[in-house]
Amino acid sequence: MAKVRIENVVKRFDQQEAVKQFSLDIDDSEFIVLVGPSGCGKTTLLRMVAGLEKVSEGEIFIDDVRVTHAPPKKRDIAMVFQNYALYPHMTVYNNLAFSLKLRKFSKQEIREKVTQSAEMLGLAELLDRHPNQLSGGQKQRVALGRAIVRDPKLFLFDEPLSNLDAKLRVSMRAEILDIHHRLNSTAIYVTHDQMEAMTMGTRIVVMKDGSIQQHGTPQEIYNRPVNKFVGGFIGSPAMNLISCTVEAEGDSVYICSDLFRLLLPASKAKCLNAAEEENIYVGIRPETLYFVEKQDPANKTESFQVDVKLVEPLGAEQLIHFTMAGTTMVARLDPHIPIRYRDRITLGVKMTEIQLFNHQTEKNIEDC
Amino acid sequence: MDPVRFLRYVNGLVFYLVLVAIAVVFLFPFFWVVFTSLQFPETASQVPPELLFTPTLDNFREVFSEGGFFICLWNSVVVVILTLLVNLLVSLPSAYVIARNRQRWMMFLILFLQMAPWITLLLPWYVIFKNLGLYDTRLGLVLSNLTFMIPFTIWLMLGFFEDVPVEVEEAAWLDGCSQIGTFIRIVVPLVKGGIITICTLGFMICWNIFLFPLVLSGYHTKTLPVFVYGFLADNQLDFGPLSAAALLTTLPVIIFVLINQKYFKGGIAFGGSK
Numbered sequence: 001m002a003k004v005r006i007e008n009v010v011k012r013f014d015q016q017e018a019v020k021q022f023s024l025d026i027d028d029s030e031f032i033v034l035v036g037p038s039g040c041g042k043t044t045l046l047r048m049v050a051g052l053e054k055v056s057e058g059e060i061f062i063d064d065v066r067v068t069h070a071p072p073k074k075r076d077i078a079m080v081f082q083n084y085a086l087y088p089h090m091t092v093y094n095n096l097a098f099s100l101k102l103r104k105f106s107k108q109e110i111r112e113k114v115t116q117s118a119e120m121l122g123l124a125e126l127l128d129r130h131p132n133q134l135s136g137g138q139k140q141r142v143a144l145g146r147a148i149v150r151d152p153k154l155f156l157f158d159e160p161l162s163n164l165d166a167k168l169r170v171s172m173r174a175e176i177l178d179i180h181h182r183l184n185s186t187a188i189y190v191t192h193d194q195m196e197a198m199t200m201g202t203r204i205v206v207m208k209d210g211s212i213q214q215h216g217t218p219q220e221i222y223n224r225p226v227n228k229f230v231g232g233f234i235g236s237p238a239m240n241l242i243s244c245t246v247e248a249e250g251d252s253v254y255i256c257s258d259l260f261r262l263l264l265p266a267s268k269a270k271c272l273n274a275a276e277e278e279n280i281y282v283g284i285r286p287e288t289l290y291f292v293e294k295q296d297p298a299n300k301t302e303s304f305q306v307d308v309k310l311v312e313p314l315g316a317e318q319l320i321h322f323t324m325a326g327t328t329m330v331a332r333l334d335p336h337i338p339i340r341y342r343d344r345i346t347l348g349v350k351m352t353e354i355q356l357f358n359h360q361t362e363k364n365i366e367d368c
Numbered sequence: 369m370d371p372v373r374f375l376r377y378v379n380g381l382v383f384y385l386v387l388v389a390i391a392v393v394f395l396f397p398f399f400w401v402v403f404t405s406l407q408f409p410e411t412a413s414q415v416p417p418e419l420l421f422t423p424t425l426d427n428f429r430e431v432f433s434e435g436g437f438f439i440c441l442w443n444s445v446v447v448v449i450l451t452l453l454v455n456l457l458v459s460l461p462s463a464y465v466i467a468r469n470r471q472r473w474m475m476f477l478i479l480f481l482q483m484a485p486w487i488t489l490l491l492p493w494y495v496i497f498k499n500l501g502l503y504d505t506r507l508g509l510v511l512s513n514l515t516f517m518i519p520f521t522i523w524l525m526l527g528f529f530e531d532v533p534v535e536v537e538e539a540a541w542l543d544g545c546s547q548i549g550t551f552i553r554i555v556v557p558l559v560k561g562g563i564i565t566i567c568t569l570g571f572m573i574c575w576n577i578f579l580f581p582l583v584l585s586g587y588h589t590k591t592l593p594v595f596v597y598g599f600l601a602d603n604q605l606d607f608g609p610l611s612a613a614a615l616l617t618t619l620p621v622i623i624f625v626l627i628n629q630k631y632f633k634g635g636i637a638f639g640g641s642k
Contacts, residue, residue, distance in 0.1 A: 052538050073544040085535035089557045099543035150543070 001028045002063045002076075002153035002186045004049065009058030011044050011210075018044045020210040022058070026188065031180055033189045033201030037233070041210040042190045043158055049188060050079050050156055062154060078147035079156040083163060084139045086131040092118075092142050093127040099150045117149040120179070137168045141175075148179065155180075155187040161196065173200060194234050198222070206230050224355075228362040231283045231355055237319060240284045240329040243359070246272060255282055255356075257325045260304035265351050271365045272356065280365065283355035286319065289331035291339075292346040303348040311339055320345070398618075404611035427612035434609070437616075439588075440595035447506050447581075447591060448574045451513040452567055458514070459521035460563070464551060466522065467529035475526060478519045486516070490583050497584055504586030512580040517573070521566050528562035529555070568628045572621050592617040 004026040011019040019041040026032050034042040047053035049060055051072035060068045067075050087095050096114045105113070118124045121141045131139055140160060147155055157176070161169045177200060180187055191197055197204050198218045205215040206229075214226045225231035231239045244255040253269040254261050264272065272280070292303045309328070310321035313335060320331045320339060331347055339345060356365040369377075406423040431437055466474050493512060494503070502508035532555055540550040556563070578593040585594060596617055599610040 050538075050542060052541070072538070072541040073546070077542065079539070079542050081535045081539065083533065083535060085533065085539040087536060087539070087554060089560075098540075098545075102544040102549075146539075146543070 001184060003028055003061075004154060004186065004188070005059075005061040005064070006045075006049070007059045007061070009045070009048060009060065010056045011041070011048060011053065012056040018210050019048070022210070022212060024205060024212070024215065026186060029184050029186055031177070031187045031189065031200060031202045033191060033197040033204045034207060035191055035194055035197035035204055035233075036207035036213075038192055040207040042192075042207050045207075046079075046156055046158055046188060046190045049154075050077060051075055075154075076152050077154040077156055078150050078152040079158065080140075080143045080147050080160045082159040084131070084143045086139060086142055086146075088131050090130070091127065092123060092129055092131070092134070095131070095142055096123075096127075096145050096149050099146070113149050117145045120148065120182075121145045121175075136164055137172065140164065140172060144176070144179065148183070151183075153186065155185050157187065157189040159191055161191075161193075169196075176200070195236050198234065204234075206233060208233075224364070224366075225283070226364050228281050228283070228357040231357065231364075235285060237286050237330045237332070239355070240286065240324075240327070241357075242282050242284075242325050242327050242329070243279060244282045244325075245279055255280065257282075259306060259324045260349075262302060262304070262349060262351060267352070268354070268356060268366065279359040281357040281359060281362065283357060284329070284349060285353065286330045286332035288350040288353040289333070290348045290350070291333050291337050292348045294346070302351065303346050305344055305346050308339055308341055308343045308345060311341060401611045401614050401618075404607050405615045407608060409606065409608050427608035428616070430606075430609045431613045431616060436590065436595060437613070440590050440592045443506060443509075443585075443589050444575060444591040444593075447509045447513065447589075448571055450506065450510045451517060451574050452570050454510065455514060455517045455521055455570060456563065456566070459518050459566075460525060460556065460559075461551070462518075463522040463525035464529050464555065467526050468534075472526075475523060479523060482516060482519050486579065489515070490579065493580075494583055503584060504589050506589055508584055509581055509589060509591070512584055513574050513577065517570055521570070524566060524569075525559065525562050528559040532558050564628050568625055571624050575617075575621050 004024075006022055006024045006026075009019060009022045010017060022041075022045055024032075034045065036042050044053060048055050051067070051070060051074075055068050058068070059066055062075060062077070087098065090098065093114060096117060097110045100110045100113060114127070115124070118127055121144060123138070123141055123145055126134065126138060126142075131142070134142065140163075143160065160176070161172050164172060173196060176189075189200060191200075201218060203215060204218055204221055206213045206221065208229055214221055214230045221230060221234055225234060225239075228241060232241055242257055244257045247254045247256055247261075253264045253272055255264060256262075306322035306324070308320055308322055310319075312319040312321070316335065317332050318335045318337070318339065320333055322329055322331070333339070357363065358365055403419075403421075405427050406425075407421055408424055408426065411421055466472070497503040497505075497508045502511065536554060536558070537550050540554045541547070545553065576593060577591075578597065581589070581591040581594045582597065585591065592613075596610065596613045599606055599613055
């Protein structure tokens with residue numbers, strides 16, 4: 001277990017800043033997920049915590065001990081790499097035992113620790129094999145075992161599931177979380193997969209262009225993204241984002257596009273009035289759209305009609321694709337509703353659940 | 369017979385005939401040496417040569433009794449082993465550093481300096497070695513061998529080191545290994561194929577090298593190729609003992625290459641891909 005404090009860390013490659021003024025406090029036993037698109041700096045940051053990358057500015061503390069410029073072996077951390085990084089010339093047993101041999105553990109102690117880790121991960125029968133005799137999932141478990149056997153203060157994961165197939169990824173995810181709970185360890189996990197981030201992290205840190213966009217629990221980030229990027233990045237299918245105009249009519253405020261004119265609830269309208277927006281981005285999650293049997297002609301302020309471009313039946317739900325203002329949007333509907341390609345259907349919107357983003361700054365307007 | 373099968377058969381036959389012809393051309397001198405080394409002097413220089421003859425070991429006895437064979441053998445062994453050891457100690461870390469720091473321009477510089485013909489180095493070396501007291505010393509011969517072995521080794525090993533994933537080393541650092549420890553315990557075992565290739569090639573080159581020892585060695589440090597040359601230097605040509613000496617000089621190389629050929633074939637292909 002360990003606390004990690006990252007203070008104003010900057011990483012420069014020549015003149016290019018890959019990580020900009022990054023600060024984060026990580027508590028004991030937290031499972032922090034760094035998520036973001038490729039090139040956002042998450043792996044660079046992880047490598048700085050590991051000591052594999054020099055820090056240009058700022059400080060890193062592990063358990064209040066400054067480790068900013070300490071070599072990797074002095075930080076008591078273990079890392080699981082994306083491509084496993086197993087020692088090809090050693091057996092699974094020796095891969096697991098290597099760090100213990102370096103620390104001058106006795107043969108008996110090494111055997112006990114390796115056996116214990118191997119049994120935890122289902123590797124007991126593979127100890128005599130070499131890495132080239134293992135499947136991808138087995139290799140990843142060996143990489144995990146190599147980290148566990150050291151009983152480190154901090155675990156670092158650098159996209160460990162990227163090279164696995166979808167089914168294996170799901171099972172390994174569960175295994176990693178199970179181990180985290182059993183060991184009660186602190187972990188920093190890097191991924192570009194927002195689904196992985198949502199299912200695994202106690203806290204998620206969304207990054208873009210080297211900076212933190214938002215950090216919080218998965219639900220906080222999902223329900224209240226601070227900006228358009230976070231709103232569009234987190235959630236699958238992605239949040240529908242459309243540019244709308246704002247119209248005020250007395251005390252009522254409407255958001256308008258080519259297909260709808262929707263009345264904003266008072267709670268959302270108050271921030272909008274104050275900002276005097278003419279145009280805004282509206283974020284509508286696919287599940288906030290619902291099927292309307294028959295549109296009330298007298299009340300078109302909460303629903304609108306669309307032409308179906310694509311139907312994706314997924315068993316437990318169906319995804320309906322349609323176009324609005326030149327943008328393809330997705331609605332998540334009950335699978336039992338009979339909808340076909342080119343049908344004209346009516347969709348309602350749960351207006352209290354939409355997100356509004358400033359057109360210039362792209363920040364969430366409700367954070368006023 | 370089906371024309372396609374017939375054509376395939378003819379292609380195969382032609383292919384193997386060509387291979388046999390090439391093999392004959394390359395192997396003929398070797399077999400000539402073997403036959404000549406086992407023949408009496410009268411029949412050794414006969415034209416055309418006798419294919420059926422009574423073999424004799426007299427030529428080998430003459431070589432062994434000739435002053436200096438075992439001293440020259442010892443000199444060759446010492447010089448080659450020292451060359452290989454020092455070469456590995458210097459070249460492996462150098463190639464590793466160049467590979468990891470992506471300083472391939474350094475490699476071009478090293479190779480560029482080797483483009484001068486070796487013979488142009490001999491006179492300056494002779495003068496330098498004489499003045500430094502390195503003439504007629506095994507150390508001098510080792511140094512002369514290293515001038516071409518080191519750049520060659522660095523060039524060949526560069527590709528091997530570049531193919532070792534950096535993450536494997538980083539994993540070792542995180543496990544608690546020092547950089548030197550990682551190099552010795554993780555990186556070097558992964559380039560074992562390249563090291564064996566270099567040792568095999570190095571053994572072949574340094575064992576057979578003639579020009580440098582001819583000029584830079586004296587009575588005490590003559591190597592086997594120079595010893596063999598001694599059979600040509602006299603007024604008469606003793607083909608029998610000459611062939612026996614040549615065969616004895618060649619045998620260690622053949623044995624060494626045969627033992628390591630599995631690594632040698634793979635190593636050349638692997639290193640050559642870079």
